[in-house]
Amino acid sequence: MAELQTKRPDAMKAIKANLQEYIVTYVFLALSVLFVIYSGRPLNDIFSQIMGRLSRNLFIVLALIIPIIAGMGINFAITIGAMAAQVGLMLAINFELRGMTGLLAAAGITLPLAAFFGFLIGSLLNKMKGQETIGSLILGYFANGAYQLLFLFIFGKIIPLSDKVTIIGATGVANTLNLMGEPDMYMVLDRVWSVPFTTALYGVSILLVLGSIALYLLKKMSLKKAVALSALAVITSLCVMLIPSVAQIVKGTRVPMATFVLVGLLCVFNVVIMRTRLGQKFRAVGQSRSVANASGINVNRTRLIAIMISTVLAGWGQIIFIQNLGTLQTYSAHEMVGLYAGAAILVGGASLNRATNTQAVVGCLLFHILFTVSQDAGKNLFGNANIGEFFRVFIAYGVIAVALVMHTWRSNQASKKSALQT
Amino acid sequence: MDYILEMNNIHKHYGESAVLRDVTLKVRPGEIHALLGENGAGKSTLMNILFGMPVIHATGGFKGEIRVAGQPVEIHSPQEAMKQGIGMVHQEFMLIPGFSITENIKLNREISHPNLVSRVLGHELESLDHTAMAKDARLSLDSVGVSIAEGTRVGGLPVGYMQFVEIAREIDKRGVRLLVFDEPTAVLTESEAEQLLKVMKSIADSGIAIIFITHRLNEVMAAADTVTVLRDGGLVGSRAIRETSLTEMAGMMIGRGDEGLNRVAQRQQPLSGKIALKVRDLVVDMPGESVRGLDLDVMEGEILGIGGLAGQGKVGLPNGVMGLYPARGSVTLFDEDLPLNAPRQALEAGLSMVSEDRRGVGLLLDESIEDNISFNAMQIKGSFFTGVGPLKIRSARQVREHAKKMIRDLDIRCTSPAQASGTLSGGNQQKVCIARALTMDPRFLFVSEPTRGIDIGAKALVLETLVKLNREYGLTIVMVSSELMELRSICDRIVIVAEGRVAGILQPDSPDTDFGLAMSGISTQEEQQR
Numbered sequence: 001m002a003e004l005q006t007k008r009p010d011a012m013k014a015i016k017a018n019l020q021e022y023i024v025t026y027v028f029l030a031l032s033v034l035f036v037i038y039s040g041r042p043l044n045d046i047f048s049q050i051m052g053r054l055s056r057n058l059f060i061v062l063a064l065i066i067p068i069i070a071g072m073g074i075n076f077a078i079t080i081g082a083m084a085a086q087v088g089l090m091l092a093i094n095f096e097l098r099g100m101t102g103l104l105a106a107a108g109i110t111l112p113l114a115a116f117f118g119f120l121i122g123s124l125l126n127k128m129k130g131q132e133t134i135g136s137l138i139l140g141y142f143a144n145g146a147y148q149l150l151f152l153f154i155f156g157k158i159i160p161l162s163d164k165v166t167i168i169g170a171t172g173v174a175n176t177l178n179l180m181g182e183p184d185m186y187m188v189l190d191r192v193w194s195v196p197f198t199t200a201l202y203g204v205s206i207l208l209v210l211g212s213i214a215l216y217l218l219k220k221m222s223l224k225k226a227v228a229l230s231a232l233a234v235i236t237s238l239c240v241m242l243i244p245s246v247a248q249i250v251k252g253t254r255v256p257m258a259t260f261v262l263v264g265l266l267c268v269f270n271v272v273i274m275r276t277r278l279g280q281k282f283r284a285v286g287q288s289r290s291v292a293n294a295s296g297i298n299v300n301r302t303r304l305i306a307i308m309i310s311t312v313l314a315g316w317g318q319i320i321f322i323q324n325l326g327t328l329q330t331y332s333a334h335e336m337v338g339l340y341a342g343a344a345i346l347v348g349g350a351s352l353n354r355a356t357n358t359q360a361v362v363g364c365l366l367f368h369i370l371f372t373v374s375q376d377a378g379k380n381l382f383g384n385a386n387i388g389e390f391f392r393v394f395i396a397y398g399v400i401a402v403a404l405v406m407h408t409w410r411s412n413q414a415s416k417k418s419a420l421q422t
Numbered sequence: 423m424d425y426i427l428e429m430n431n432i433h434k435h436y437g438e439s440a441v442l443r444d445v446t447l448k449v450r451p452g453e454i455h456a457l458l459g460e461n462g463a464g465k466s467t468l469m470n471i472l473f474g475m476p477v478i479h480a481t482g483g484f485k486g487e488i489r490v491a492g493q494p495v496e497i498h499s500p501q502e503a504m505k506q507g508i509g510m511v512h513q514e515f516m517l518i519p520g521f522s523i524t525e526n527i528k529l530n531r532e533i534s535h536p537n538l539v540s541r542v543l544g545h546e547l548e549s550l551d552h553t554a555m556a557k558d559a560r561l562s563l564d565s566v567g568v569s570i571a572e573g574t575r576v577g578g579l580p581v582g583y584m585q586f587v588e589i590a591r592e593i594d595k596r597g598v599r600l601l602v603f604d605e606p607t608a609v610l611t612e613s614e615a616e617q618l619l620k621v622m623k624s625i626a627d628s629g630i631a632i633i634f635i636t637h638r639l640n641e642v643m644a645a646a647d648t649v650t651v652l653r654d655g656g657l658v659g660s661r662a663i664r665e666t667s668l669t670e671m672a673g674m675m676i677g678r679g680d681e682g683l684n685r686v687a688q689r690q691q692p693l694s695g696k697i698a699l700k701v702r703d704l705v706v707d708m709p710g711e712s713v714r715g716l717d718l719d720v721m722e723g724e725i726l727g728i729g730g731l732a733g734q735g736k737v738g739l740p741n742g743v744m745g746l747y748p749a750r751g752s753v754t755l756f757d758e759d760l761p762l763n764a765p766r767q768a769l770e771a772g773l774s775m776v777s778e779d780r781r782g783v784g785l786l787l788d789e790s791i792e793d794n795i796s797f798n799a800m801q802i803k804g805s806f807f808t809g810v811g812p813l814k815i816r817s818a819r820q821v822r823e824h825a826k827k828m829i830r831d832l833d834i835r836c837t838s839p840a841q842a843s844g845t846l847s848g849g850n851q852q853k854v855c856i857a858r859a860l861t862m863d864p865r866f867l868f869v870s871e872p873t874r875g876i877d878i879g880a881k882a883l884v885l886e887t888l889v890k891l892n893r894e895y896g897l898t899i900v901m902v903s904s905e906l907m908e909l910r911s912i913c914d915r916i917v918i919v920a921e922g923r924v925a926g927i928l929q930p931d932s933p934d935t936d937f938g939l940a941m942s943g944i945s946t947q948e949e950q951q952r
Binding site for chain 1: 501512516517518519520521525529530531532534540545546547548549550
C-alpha cells in the first residue's frame with residue numbers, strides 16, 4: 001500500500017489558520033496594549049498589580065483544563081468548589097486555627113467537601129450531556145442559594161459557631177471574615193518565600209537553561225525547542241539587567257514564589273495526568289463518547305472523576321485567592337469565580353473542547369491586564385470611569401458568548417465538511 | 423474440532439414476532455464465511471446474540487446453543503465475547519480522530535508501567551509506555567499490510583485506511599479466533615475494497631475465521647469460502663462457494679416467487695408515454711441514504727416503485743427532489759425546471775410528498791386532524807381563507823368540510839376531525855399524511871415507506887388508496903418501499919437503487935434473481951454479459 005503523502009503546509013495558510021484559531025486572543029492583546037497606553041498609569045504600578053493578580057487567580061483558571069479535555073466544556077460549577085473552600089476557611093477561623101495551620105486545615109476540609117460536591121455536579125452533568133457548559137453555569141447560581149441558606153441559617157442556628165465568625169445579635173455568619181490577626185493567615189502562603197522579581201527571573205532563567213540542556217541530552221526535547229527556550233530566558237534576563245527603562249518597570253515587584261510553585265505543580269499535574277491510563281480515558285471520552293464506550297471505557301465514571309478533580313482544585317485555588325486578599329466576603333467572594341476564570345481561559349484561545357496550560361496562563365494574563373487598566377482607560381478615553389467598569393463586565397460575558405457561538409459554528413462547519421466528503 | 427463457532431437452532435422473539443427461526447450457522451477455523459440476506463433477514467440479530475448485546479437479554483434472551491471451539495458457551499456481554507476471542511470490525515468506525523493510530527489500536531488496553539503515584543492511588547494512574555504500544559501497533563499494522571507510520575493521527579487518514587486501523591485493532595487483541603466484518607466494503611472505493619478482501623484472505627490464512635456480512639454478491643464470490651443465506655428470520659441454506667453461483671445466491675436471498683403476491687388489476691388505458699419527472703445526475707446529501715448521481719425518468723400516470731436495501735439511497739431520492747436535504751443535479755417536472763434545495767418551490771410546482779418520517783416530518787402530532795390536513799395548503803396555496811374586509815382569515819367551516827370529505831374518502835378512523843392526530847393508529851396517521859398531500863392538489867406524489875410500522879390490514883388499505891388515486895385521478899405516484907412484495911403488487915415498473923444509483927429497472931413479474939442481483943449492485947445486463 002502506498003505511503004501517505006505528507007504535504008508541508010503552506011506558510012501563508014498556516015498563518016491564516018493560526019489567526020482564525022486565536023482571533024479572540026489577538027483582539028485582546030491589541031486591546032490590552034491600547035488600554036495600557038490610554039490608562040496613563042505608570043507601567044511599574046501595573047506590572048506589580050498584574051503579578052499579584054496572576055498569583056491569586058492562575059490556580060483556579062488551571063483547574064478548568066481537565067473537564068475541557070474530557071469533553072465537558074467549561075466547568076462553571078467551580079463556583080461550588082469555591083463555596084466548599086469558604087466553608088473550610090470559615091470553620092478554620094471558627095476553631096481559631098490561624099496561620100499556616102489554619103490554611104492547611106481549610107484545604108483539608110475543602111478536599112472531601114469539594115470532592116463530594118464534584119460528585120453531585122458530575123452526576124447531574126452526566127444526565128445532560130452536550131449541555132454541560134450551560135448546565136454548570138446554572139448549577140453554580142442554584143448552589144449560591146443553598147450556600148446562602150447554609151451560612152445565614154444552618155450555621156449559627158443549628159450548628160453552633162463561636163463569636164469569631166458571627167456577630168452578636170445577628171443571624172448567621174458575619175458577612176466579612178478577617179484573615180488577619182495573630183498569627184496572620186493573610187498572605188501566609190505568599191509570604192513563605194517571597195523574592196524580588198529580578199531574583200525570581202534570574203533563578204527561573206537559569207533553571208530553564210539548565211533544564212532544556214538536560215532534557216536535550218536525555219533526548220526528551222528537540223534541539224530547536226531547547227535553544228528557543230534557553231534564548232528566551234537569557235534574552236529576557238538580559239533585557240531586565242541591561243535596559244534601565246525595563247528594569248524600572250519591574251522594580252519593587254515581589255514574587256510569591258511558594259504560590260507560583262503550586263501553580264507550576266498544577267501545570268505539571270495537568271500534563272502528567274494526560275500521560276496516564278486515566279488521562280487517556282479523559283481524552284478519549286472528550287473526543288468521542290460513543291467510541292470510548294465501545295472500547296469498554298466507563299464514560300460516566302471518567303467524566304465524574306474529571307469534574308471531581310476540577311472542583312477540588314478550584315476549591316484550593318479559592319483558598320489561595322482569599323489568603324492573598326486577607327478578607328473573606330462571606331456571601332459574595334465566590335460569585336464571579338466561575339465566570340471570570342471561564343472568560344480568562346477563553347481569552348487565551350481555549351475552546352469548549354480544547355485547552356492547554358499555556359492558553360490558561362496567557363488568557364489569565366490578558367484578561368487581568370484589561371481588568372486592571374480598563375477603569376483608568378475608560379476615564380481617559382470617555383471621561384467616565386463607569387465606562388471602564390462597564391467594559392470589564394462586557395468583556396467577561398462577551399468572550400463567553402463568542403466562545404459558545406464559535407463552538408456551535410465550528411461543529412456545524414465540521415459536520416458540513418464531513419457530509420460533503422461522502 | 424471441526425468448527426470454531428457453532429450457533430445451533432437459534433430462535434429469537436421480539437415480543438410476539440419471531441425474528442429468528444431455527445437458524446444454524448457453522449464456521450470453520452480459517453475460513454471466510456459470508457452471511458447474506460436482505461434488511462430484516464436477521465443478520466444483525468444473529469450477530470447481536472453472538473456478542474451478547476444487552477438488547478438481546480433485555481428482550482428475553484434466545485433459544486438455542488452456541489459452541490466456541492466445540493465447547494458450549496454462554497455469552498452475556500460484548501466483553502465476554504471478546505474473552506472468547508470473538509472480535510468485530512464495525513461498519514461505522516469506532517476510532518477517535520484526534521488520537522494517533524497507536525493510541526486508537528490500544529484504546530483502553532494501554533500498556534502502562536507503575537509509578538510512585540500509581541502505587542498509592544491504583545493502576546488508573548500508571549504511566550503509559552508509548553514505545554511498547556507503538557511496537558505492538560506496528561506488528562498488527564504490518565499483518566494487515568499497511569505501511570503507514572503508527573504515530574499518524576487518525577483524523578487526516580483517508581476512509582480506507584481507517585478501516586484497516588480498525589482491523590489492526592481487532593488483530594492486536596490477543597487470542598482472536600473469529601472476526602466479524604459488518605459490511606466492511608460499504609464505505610470503501612473499489613481498489614480499497616479489493617485490498618480489504620486480500621487482507622481478509624491473509625487473516626483467514628493465519629487461522630482466524632471470518633464472518634463476512636455483506637450484500638455485495640460479487641465480493642462473496644471473490645473472497646468467501648462458504649455462504650449462509652438468511653431470509654425473513656429463517657435459514658435458506660448454506661453453500662460452499664465452489665458449488666454455487668451469483669444467480670443462485672440472488673435467488674436464495676429474495677426467493678419468494680409469486681407466493682402471496684396480490685397483483686392489482688392491469689390498468690385499462692395505456693400510459694400517455696409523456697415524461698412527468700426527469701432526474702439527471704442527482705446527488706443528495708442525506709445522512710445514511712445519500713444519492714450519488716442518479717438518472718431517472720418517471721412516466722406520466724404511472725406508479726413507479728423504488729426499491730433497494732436500506733442505506734443505498736432510495737429514500738434520499740424523494741427527499742432530495744423535494745428539497746428537504748441538500749442536493750444538486752437537474753430535475754425537470756412536466757418540462758419545467760425545478761429548483762433544488764427549495765421545498766416551497768417544489769410544493770408550488772405541484773409536487774407533494776408523504777414522508778417516511780411520519781411522526782417527525784409528516785405530522786404535527788398535537789394538532790387536530792383537520793389542521794394537519796389543511797396546514798400546507800393554507801401556507802403554500804392560500805386555500806381555506808375568506809376575506810373579511812381587508813383581512814384574510816382562516817375559514818373554519820371550509821377546513822372542517824374538507825377534512826370531513828377526506829376522512830370519508832380515505833376512510834380515516836377517528837372520533838372527529840378535531841381529534842389530535844397523535845392519538846390515531848399508525849395506519850390512520852398515514853392516511854392523514856396522504857390527505858394532506860392530496861389537499862395540495864398535487865400533479866405528482868412521492869410516497870416514502872407508506873406502510874412502515876403499520877399493521878397488515880392497514881397496509882392493504884393504504885396501498886388500495888394509492889391505486890385508487892392513480893386510476894381515478896391519473897395522479898403520477900413514485901412509491902419508495904423496502905418491501906419488494908408491496909412494490910410488485912401495485913407498481914407498473916420497479917427501479918432498484920444501489921449505492922446511490924439506479925442498478926436496474928425491472929417489471930413487477932421479473933424473476934427473483936434479477937431483483938437480488940440488482941439489489942447487490944449488479945445490473946442485469948452486466949450479468950448477461952458474463
